[in-house]
Amino acid sequence: GSNSDILANECAKGAKEAGHDVELLSLKGKDIKYCIGCLSCQRNGMCVLKDDVADIMAKVKDAEVIVYTTPVYYYEMCGQMKTLLDRLNPLYSTDYSFRDIYMIATAAENDESAFEKAYNGLQGWVDCFEKAS
Numbered sequence: 195g196s197n198s199d200i201l202a203n204e205c206a207k208g209a210k211e212a213g214h215d216v217e218l219l220s221l222k223g224k225d226i227k228y229c230i231g232c233l234s235c236q237r238n239g240m241c242v243l244k245d246d247v248a249d250i251m252a253k254v255k256d257a258e259v260i261v262y263t264t265p266v267y268y269y270e271m272c273g274q275m276k277t278l279l280d281r282l283n284p285l286y287s288t289d290y291s292f293r294d295i296y297m298i299a300t301a302a303e304n305d306e307s308a309f310e311k312a313y314n315g316l317q318g319w320v321d322c323f324e325k326a327s
């Protein structure tokens with residue numbers, strides 16, 4: 195029932211109505227450990243950490259479009275989302291399907307500048323996946 199939930203649900207509804215296959219994933223209650231920076235994923239394409247990320251990563255890999263939704267926390271994306279982005283590092287060397295990345299963000303402030311750093315944070319992730327924009 196959060197603002198992010200409402201916006202994500204509306205986006206999913208619109209995409210479904212437009213004929214797309216849509217799956218909504220919430221990070222709420224998910225076990226998402228911090229990346230430990232071992233970079234073993236760059237050698238074997240898998241993460242050594244065992245938690246809920248493997249399932250999420252499989253869905254992200256096969257999606258053509260990804261819409262990340264986050265509340266703005268201290269002018270950045272929320273920590274759960276950043277932790278997930280870090281953990282998606284194994285996808286870097288795979289034949290991932292995603293091409294279009296969107297972000298929906300919600301903040302207390304009306305000024306558009308409240309979203310800039312969160313947007314730039316996600317842009318940094320997108321820049322590393324060259325087939326995506």
Ligand SMILES: Cc1cc2nc3c(=O)[nH]c(=O)nc-3n(C[C@H](O)[C@H](O)[C@H](O)COP(=O)(O)O)c2cc1C
Nearest residue numbers: 196197198199265266267268269300301302303308
């Ligand atoms: C820890 C924390 C930090 C926040 N930082 C900001 C901020 O820097 N700028 C802002 O405009 N709103 C900030 N907010 C307000 C939330 O972004 C805003 O209420 C948002 O709509 C909450 O989304 P949600 O309902 O999906 O949780 C912050 C809220 C929390 C809890």
